[in-house]
Amino acid sequence: MQLLEWIDDQGGVVRSRSVTEAGFTDHSVRKALASRAVIRPRAGWLALPSADPLLVAAARAGVVLTCITQAKRLGLWVLASVVGHHVGAPRHSGGVTADRAHVHWGKPLLARHPHALVDPVENVLGFVASCQPFEAALATWESAVRLGLVDLRTMKRLPLVGPARELVKVTTAFSDSGLETFVLVRLAWLRLAIVPQAWLAGHRVDFLIGERLVLQIDGAHHVGRQRAEDIAHDAELMTLGYFVIRVGYLQVIDRWPEVQHRVMLAVAQGLHLARP
Template sequence: MASLSDVSWRHGLAHVSTLDRAGVGAHRVARLCAAGALLRVRAGIYALPDADPAVVRAARVGGRLAGRSAARALGLWAAPEDELVVEVARHGTQLRNPDDFRTPLGPSPGQVRVRWTAERLPRRESFGVAPLPTVLSQVLTTEPAEHAIATIDSVFRLDSAFDLDGFARSLPARHRALCDLVDPRSESGSESIVRVLLVRSGIAVSVQPPLGRGRRSDLLVGDRLLLECDSRTHHEAGDRVCDLRRDADNAALGFVTLRFDYSQILFDPDSVVAAVRRYIDLGLHRWRH
C-alpha cells in the first residue's frame, strides 16, 4: 500500500491528483482525514498535520504565500505580521476565508491581502510559498525600503552564495538601485533597518566594525559612535546584562554607545535617526584630540 511519504508534497500540501498518482486514492484520503492524518484545506487540496499554518491558510484562500508572509515562511527576516499576503493565479476563483474554507472571502478580506499574478501558474505551483526571487521582488515593491533591504540582507544568513547581482538584473531600474543598499554582513533585521535609515538620511555608517579583542559592534558612525540594534528576540535578562557590561567596557575605551530597542526601530524610526544626528551635531561621533 502506498505511503504518504511517497507523495510529492509542496510545503506540506498536495493536490488530490498528486495523491492519486502516488497511490493514495479517494477512499484512503477520506479515511486519513477522518483519522487526523490528513487535513482537507479546500476542494482538491490536502495538507499534512504539521504543515505551516500560514501556508495552509493561504491555500484555503485559494493561493500561495507571497510578500512578507512568504519571506517569514522561508526563514527570512520580515516585519511583524499584521495580515496574510496571498498570491492568487489570475485564473483563480472562489476565494475562501483563511480560517474556514466553507466561507467565501467576500469583498472585504480584512486581514488578507490578495495579490493577483499576471501569469498562469501550474496547479502545483499555485499553492505553497512563492519562489524566493518572486518573494524578494514583491517585498521590494510593497514594503518600506529599509524593511525590504532587511529581508534581502537576511537571505545571506541562510545562503551566503546568493546571487544578488543576478537578482538585481531581473528588476526594474527603480528597484535595482535599492539593491546597492544590501549588505551581507548585517546580522539582524533591526541592524539592517537602522543602517538603511541612516544611509538614506546622508549619514555614513560602518557595518560590524571590529573593536579589538575579537569584539564588534553592530554599526559605527564616524570613528567613535557605536550603534547597537536589539533584535526581536533580544529581550532575555541574561542578554541585557551582557549588553550593559559590553557598553560599559566600550565606554572605558572612550566609545559612545547608542542602543536602540527593536520596537523603537520598527515603530519610531524617526527618533532613531534624530538621536544619531543629534550626537553628530554635538561632535560625539569623533575622537577629541
C-alpha cells in the same frame, strides 16, 4: 511507504493527482477520507488534519502563500506590526476565495508550478518590494541575503520592476538584523563613514560612526546574560575613548527622531572624532 506517511513527507497538503501518480490506489484514498485520516480542503487536493493550517487554507482558496506571509515562514525579517495574510494568484484566475487576505495578482518573477502552495523566495521578495515601505522591504531583502536564501547577482538578472529595481541596487549582506538596515538607510544623509558590524575590543558593534561614535541596536534577544555582556562591553569601549549610544526596537521603529537627535547631538560635539 504508506499513504499518510507519503503525504506528510510531501508537506502535508498535496494534489490528488500527485497521489495517484505516486502509485496509491483510489481505494486507499477513499479509505483514508472515510476515516478522516485525510481531509479534502478543495476538489483536487488532499491534506492531513495536522498539516500547516496556512497551507490547507491556500489549497482551499486556490492561492499560494507569498509576500510577508511566506517571508515570515522563511524566517525573514518582517516588521512586527505587519498583520494579515498575503497570497498570490494569477490574473483572471477563477475560484480564488481568499476574502480575508491581501491578494497579489501581479505576475511573479518565476513561473509557479501548478501544484505549488508557496512562492519561491524570489517571488516573495518581488511582492514585498511592491507591497511594503522601502525601508521595511529592504530589511526583508537583506535578511534573505544574510540567510543565504538568494544570490544578489541572480536577483539583478531577473525581470525586476518598480521598487524592486531600486532595492536590488542597495541591498547588502552587512546588516545583522532588520533594525540595522533601517538605521543605515536613515543615517546615510550624515555623509559620515558608517561601518556596520565593526570589530572593537574583542566584540562586534552594530555601527561605528566616524572614528569613535558607536551605535548599538538592541533586539529582543538583548536580555539576561546577553544584556549584562553588552553593558560590560559598552563600559570597556568608553574607557578606550569611544562614545556609545544604545537604543532599542521601539525607538528605531516608532521614535526614530529621538535616535536621530542623539546621533546628531553627539556628532555636533565631535564625539565621533578621535581625540589627540
